[in-house]
Amino acid sequence: MDNIEHLIPITRQLFELYGQEPPLPGLKITYAEAPTGLIRAVYQPSLCVVLQGAKKSVLGDQTYHYQAGECLFASADLPVSANILQASPQQPYIAFSIAINPSVVTELWLQQQAQAKGAGATASTQSAGTSSPALITAKLPPTVLDPLSRLLQLVGDDVNQPVLGPLTERELIWRLLSTELKPALCQLGVADGYNARINTVTQYLRNNYQATITVAELAAMASMSVASFHRHFKSVTQLSPVQFQKRIRLHEARRQLVAQQEIAAISYAVGYDSPSQFSRDYRKHFGLSPLQDRQELLAEVG
Structure with a gap:
């Protein structure tokens, strides 16, 4: 073939x-x-x-x-x-x-x-x-x-x-x-390659998007120094650890929008301390406010 x-x-x-x-x-x-x-x-x-x-x-x-x-x-x-x-x-x-x-x-x-x-x-x-x-x-x-x-x-x-x-x-x-x-x-x-160790961290962040965790703790999870971890994380994902976690949180928030939860409740559920900061980050990433995006998502599904 x-x-x-x-x-x-x-x-x-x-x-x-x-x-x-x-x-x-x-x-x-x-x-x-x-x-x-x-x-x-x-x-x-x-x-x-x-x-x-x-x-x-x-x-x-x-x-x-x-x-x-x-x-x-x-x-x-x-x-x-x-x-x-x-x-x-x-x-x-x-x-x-x-x-x-x-x-x-x-x-x-x-x-x-x-x-x-x-x-x-x-x-x-x-x-x-x-x-x-x-x-x-x-x-x-x-x-x-x-x-x-x-x-x-x-x-x-x-x-x-x-x-x-x-x-x-x-x-x-x-x-x-x-x-x-x-x-x-x-x-x-x-298993001991840098990509595999970074993948362990990205999987953790995806499964624990709401967790409050420092870059130092993530570096320890990957068995690296903070400087080495930050460098290799950026090399693999093209994002800093903080940027990566923020995007994972925003993707999860968008998924939860169609469940008709309150916007503030969603922001807290995905790990934000401030609903207003959540809304600013959401608009910057998706181009719409959470409420506007919810209306469009619901319109798409009828």
Whole structure:
């Protein structure tokens, strides 16, 4: 299989049947028939594959453009701004993402290293002393098309999916480890690497967005000095730790808006001490006040 065209009808049918989250753990589908305005989202460690159309994602000061036949790999939990750039009713934007399990990456990378040593080759090493951006774009490697196709075909197969799904995901990661995406995967999977340690912190901040915690405490969580932690955190996420936590809080607040809670109650729930400061930050980030944004969100869902 040397092209992606056969994946388009499969993915489109899955979206029509199940929507954005089909019943396969870690699989998400994006479908749009027109370009979009700004989309705020939190990416998790995953491989996003674009089948049709084009998209732009922004992380900090970095902009990533990717289109049909290309992929975006995220190696950490990241608050990202995005726009779908190319989409129409005749040629909709179609993409899907697959979650990547760091522990599986580690296991398979170690197996690959052992095989290289057994064959007399010099096993490559992953430096724990460097960090790299947690987003990377690339051409979709042809070798992953077959496992991706089989993963999509397992959706809704209650007999085979529980057994073959994890095996096919392992094959996908194994094949990715033989592509140009290998360094990014290794940064995710090497436990003592800086990217992996930063990812531990980003996961904590995402799961504990309302917590009051200092940069020194986050640095200790990553087993780094404050200066080193701040430098590597910015290298990976393109944001400072304080900026990152603020964006995670604002994304969670936006999710809670549709529940019709009081704006002040939402601000306290996500960790703000001042509703007025929350409203100022919200408007700066989303371009609308919380109340205006709620009205637009509710109008979209009818």
